[in-house]
Amino acid sequence: MPERRPSAWLATLAPGSFALVMATGIVSIGCRLLGHPVLALVLLVATAVGFVLLLAAYAARAALFPGRTLASITAPSSAVGYFTVVAAGNVLGTALAVHGLWLVALVLGVVAFLIWVVLTYGLLCSIVLAGNRPRLREITGTWLIWVVGTQSVAVLAAAIAPELPWPLGTELLEAGAVMFWSVGVVLYLVLVVIIFLRLFLIETTPREMGPTYWILMGATAISVRAAAGILTLPAHDRLGLVAEMHGFVAGLAVVLWAFGTWFIPALVLFGVWRHVIRRHSWGYEPGLWSVVFPLGMYAVASVTLGRAIHVRFLQDLAAVWVWVGVAAWLLVAALLVVVLVRRPRRRTEQGAITT
Numbered sequence: 604m605p606e607r608r609p610s611a612w613l614a615t616l617a618p619g620s621f622a623l624v625m626a627t628g629i630v631s632i633g634c635r636l637l638g639h640p641v642l643a644l645v646l647l648v649a650t651a652v653g654f655v656l657l658l659a660a661y662a663a664r665a666a667l668f669p670g671r672t673l674a675s676i677t678a679p680s681s682a683v684g685y686f687t688v689v690a691a692g693n694v695l696g697t698a699l700a701v702h703g704l705w706l707v708a709l710v711l712g713v714v715a716f717l718i719w720v721v722l723t724y725g726l727l728c729s730i731v732l733a734g735n736r737p738r739l740r741e742i743t744g745t746w747l748i749w750v751v752g753t754q755s756v757a758v759l760a761a762a763i764a765p766e767l768p769w770p771l772g773t774e775l776l777e778a779g780a781v782m783f784w785s786v787g788v789v790l791y792l793v794l795v796v797i798i799f800l801r802l803f804l805i806e807t808t809p810r811e812m813g814p815t816y817w818i819l820m821g822a823t824a825i826s827v828r829a830a831a832g833i834l835t836l837p838a839h840d841r842l843g844l845v846a847e848m849h850g851f852v853a854g855l856a857v858v859l860w861a862f863g864t865w866f867i868p869a870l871v872l873f874g875v876w877r878h879v880i881r882r883h884s885w886g887y888e889p890g891l892w893s894v895v896f897p898l899g900m901y902a903v904a905s906v907t908l909g910r911a912i913h914v915r916f917l918q919d920l921a922a923v924w925v926w927v928g929v930a931a932w933l934l935v936a937a938l939l940v941v942v943l944v945r946r947p948r949r950r951t952e953q954g955a956i957t958t
Contacts, residue, residue: 618684821897
């Protein structure tokens with residue numbers, strides 16, 4: 604009998620599968636910000652559809668394979684992948700808020716925040732209290748999805764804050780944006796040191812040097828984007844956090860943008876080493892969306908920071924770079940389509956052989 608592909612796919616569904624939604628959503632936002640509304644709308648629809656389908660898939664996996672689901676949530680190295688759910692919900696919410704759907708965006712943001720709380724403190728308890736300590740080799744770029752999820756909360760909070768009709772809600776979101784951005788920056792500094800130690804002290808195989816290392820740049824880019832959102836908030840907030848943090852946020856945003864830019868050539872060299880020198884096979888893998896997201900986020904971060912601090916160069920760079928994100932999305936989407944088309948053919952051939 605032919606293999607039951609849907610069940611097999613659900614059983615092996617990766618915790619970080621929502622990277623597809625993140626990548627599609629951020630490229631959509633980049634296209635909208637840089638004057639390509641039709642393409643932005645098409646990608647926004649794809650983002651929403653992907654979000655709903657993956658939610659259904661995760662729910663089905665939890666129902667059909669509770670043991671595997673629980674194991675992936677309790678193991679730190681796989682649990683960090685679920686922060687893609689947080690980031691995907693917030694990216695979709697940010698895109699919808701621009702179209703006046705701030706209430707839907709707020710609901711997505713609240714749900715994403717609650718998931719972030721459960722994942723963050725569950726992960727800390729699992730590592731510190733339960734003793735599920737990951738080995739240094741296991742701490743790769745995937746861990747920085749934790750930072751991406753954290754900063755995505757700050758991005759959506761800053762985006763929704765001016766839209767709320769309730770002054771108290773606006774103040775809470777503005778304060779939340781500053782606090783989550785701060786937590787995300789410190790978390791990034793802690794994790795990036797550990798990841799660099801891992802790269803410097805442990806030999807990395809071609810398989811380990813995967814696309815997820817692009818999240819090193821993606822985490823800096825979304826930190827810059829969150830900073831730009833804070834910089835565009837009104838400086839007369841009653842709590843005074845935005846006004847007091849303005850200079851610090853602007854300066855650190857430039858530092859983070861520069862570091863992320865500096866790291867792009869290194870990531871390209873890592874890819875050349877993996878596929879050209881070490882001849883690792885090249886084709887579709889879910890982790891490729893972890894390349895598309897940083898490329899799209901780099902354009903969004905550059906244009907929003909450029910507008911916030913009035914630097915034209917960053918805006919001009921983003922106008923060109925957004926097409927890098929679009930091209931990367933089209934390439935990975937094409938590879939995914941090829942895989943989906945080939946699978947039914949293989950099932951048909953296997954069925955013909957067995958009969």
